[in-house]
Amino acid sequence: MPTGAIDYHERTKHSPRSVREGGRGLNFDNKPTPYKEYTGLPSKALADRIRPPQQPALAAIAEPTPDGDPARARQPDLETVTSLCYYAAGITKRIGRRDRTLFFRAAATTGALYHVDLYVVCGELGGDDGDDETGEPGRELEAGVYHFDPRTLSLDVLREGDYRGVLASASERAGVADAPLSVVATSTWWRNAWKYGGRTFRHAFWDSGTHLANLLAVAHALDYRAEVVTGFADRPVADLLGLEPEREAALEIVPIGSSDAGLESDPATDSGSTGVDPIDPDTEPLSPNEREFPLIHEAWSAGALESGAVDSWRSGRPAGPIGTREPGDGERIALEPVDHETASSRPLHETIRRRGSCREYEREPISFRKLSTVLDRAVRGVAMDSRFEDDPPLSFVDPYLIVNGVDGLASGSYRYHPARGELERLQAGEFRSEAGHLALDQRLAADAAVCVYFVTDLEEIVDALGDRGYRVAQLEASLTAGRLYLGTYAHRDLGGTGLTFYDDVVSDFFAPHAAGQTPMFLYTMGRPA
Template identity: 75%
Template sequence: MTVGAREYHERTKHSPRSVREGSHGLNFDNKPRPYKEYVDLPARPLADRLRPPQQPALAAIAESTPDGEVPRADELDPDRTHNPDLETVTTLCYYAAGITKSIDRRGRSLLFRAAATTGALYHVDLYVVCGDLGEGDDPADGPTLEAGVYHFDPRTLSLDVLREGDYRGVLAAAAGDDGVAHAPFSIVTSSTWWRNAWKYEERTFRHAFWDSGTTIANLLAVAHALDYRAEVVTAFADRPVAELLGLHTEREAPLEIVPIGEGAPALLAGVTEPEPIDPEIEPLSPTEREFPLIHEAWAAGTLADGDEADSWRTDRPAGPIGTRDPGDGERIHLDPVDHETASSRPLCRTIERRGSCREYDREPISVRKLSTVLDRAVRGVPMDVRREDERNESADERASDPPLSFVDPYLIVNGVEGLDPGSYHYHPADAELERLQRGEFRSEAGHLALDQRLGADAAVCLYFLTDVDEIVDALGDRGYRAAQLEASLTAGRLYLATYAHRDLGGTGLTFYDDVVTDFFAPRAAGQTPTFLYTIGRPA
């Protein structure tokens, strides 16, 4: 049995009534551990291989690739000398999903990861599929990381060895994507459902893309800061990838592939199914519950093979899907700072500083800083979901593409110097806000955010909305994943752009779905929220 994206989204909406009647107590004695621990697998330590990315965070997140362009397949340079190595893998994994902060509270050490995730439950894992990477100081020593399939363990800062040998061809065949075929290595994200469902139950399928999106935002920024090509592949045959990683999809499923770098293509001829593996894993908690709706929603969007994946990504209508055209409201042009005068806080320090703000004061933030955060973060996501003729456009043609393909950003502004309070529709291609309503909406903002004070106190609440019916009609059930991911990856960049500024803080919040739609109607009629990000001055 499968449940399509439309039904899943409707069944997992929050309303004042559903939250009031559906709240459940949390059994902390049964809380799952936030790590995947294998039994008796060999591991490669990484601790002495970290290379902190020094590029300013605002510059790193603003690039779709190191040179600002997404290259076509015929633009890839197989002789490029900038080859990744074990240090590259270490830096990417650590600054995307590593433990970057420890806070002592009530006699316990609370460990926080590099990217924000719902409830700090950390259900997203990273896997590395690579050929031989790098060379040691002495070429006779061989590669710094041997070809294989690995799992990143943030607890020990090491790579668990799942398979030895070069399986990039298996991954590339499943994706049917040139970028994966040409990458020296790819990072695959996954979600372990129970680690999030312990608290959020069926909404975990949404959170899989919320939390992998914020993780990938870090991953892309670090890759670009290290001058590697990186983009997100959302289309691939799910079950072959799960089998390659040794995953049982009722429990843990692959979400996205992020190919890193470029080089000679992996050998695709004669690719055969790898031998099955079923590594033993430590139990997550004394009793692990299943939520069938999560797996059913995942299964509804699966793809069978690389040909189907390639057809899905290329056979789509032209232009944005699920968004709304601008209206005739008053336009306010935003004026971000240029790269020379922008904050120069390095990406590594920004990621280490990033938190999820727990309290705002109501001091206003500057319109210039808001403009800069929006300008750097809301630029579009380098995903594979685009038509074949769009993928083969020139650089100038690609630059004119709309920044967002599946979601619209709407704002409630309550505390920005130089910007009147009210609601707005943001048009990133024009760097303009279109005013929808005038007035201070602090009480409304708090109510929309599940009646949380953070929503009311924030200087700005930024909502991403999409039209699920339009998405599913055009892209099928897998399109729902792409829309959720575009919103969350953009929100992940908003986190980084926010924390690049010393006096700003931000956090994501949950929301009453239909109440948000009603607030932004009539512009948002037929749309539904996918992510809520707030920004302000930390108290």
């Protein structure tokens, strides 16, 4: 019987004992490559000019949908796809270390193992509509199914022709049917499980969430409508992309743009839109001895959806937030975010290039206004198909904070209420040693100015959304954390990183306020050393 979400979560929890007894050496001779390399497939070079999105990062992450008209006058083209892929998953830094070069990607990934891949499914893009900025015709991309290769900044051609209807049918989502292109995020399990074993199913949503935070920000900076679709029939999408879910599985679909932006054909009526012939393209081995972890695939299978069951899964959930708790009666402290005119104007493209994962913090305080601004802009809710229009900013997780270094804000534990823009004080006092202990006894968390934990009631989530709800809660947490990354690195003197944690110890620390809840993600921020 497949491992359900709750069972999987329990079996992959960290505790002081499990970490102490579960250590194992890593075989670096068997370390998987961080790239998917096809053999014998044609490829198409992406645009030789990457158009950087100039909108300030704080503005790009602040809105769940673009400002103004969601349909841009210019149709997406090859340069659009280049910007989206590069700033979500491209190689943005090269650093020389001794006799080798380290390559860093646009989005944070556990262990720098880069197991998340992006696929593009599109109709014919670009052409005669022209480019708003240059007046020249946009560079064309033929209708097809493609895999983004960050090594070469190119697209591997998996299928030629318009297959958007397959995604539309699998997702039962109008936004997917209307979009000129959709990006599908996947995880190749072994590329992460080499180090993290069965916890990789968690990391799949942690890491795809940080990628999609970048992707949404870039789409919104370019004024394209974009949302995250978590509900779709898994098998048709896997068949479309030529995946075998035991090794690599689709996680989310992100439709970008709308038919109003120049789409002339209806993907629901295009040939090949209701079914596909199987493909099995050859790829280079990931490592000499690839291992399988049945627990990962069992957890994935438990949450898989069948064709025809998606709309009822999506619409059948109860109204209102799920897995969260009502506000308490603690003292309230209003945030003090800066306004649009005085906020950091660092462009999104510079922020993404600057972003790192801080490895050391100074125990110097950060300003309350900067903390307020990051929280205010980043925690406004994500456009997801599993959320209702009138849901609060966070529908499936609650954010809790440990504050140890913020000027003008007393050290202690807090709960953040994003709809009200307020922090609720839970406990006063400095908790540096506790913060370090919760994060697997890592000094990094003890030195951080702020630790932000996203927690949920997993039993409520699964009762309302089934085992697939686990994916949704993990993703809402990680996508929000991805926006916290961008909000943090929009400020010159701030740094941040995600960390893992002792699950039950976190729950106990925030009890009784977080009674029955379990952590999904931990993000830390502070002044980098």
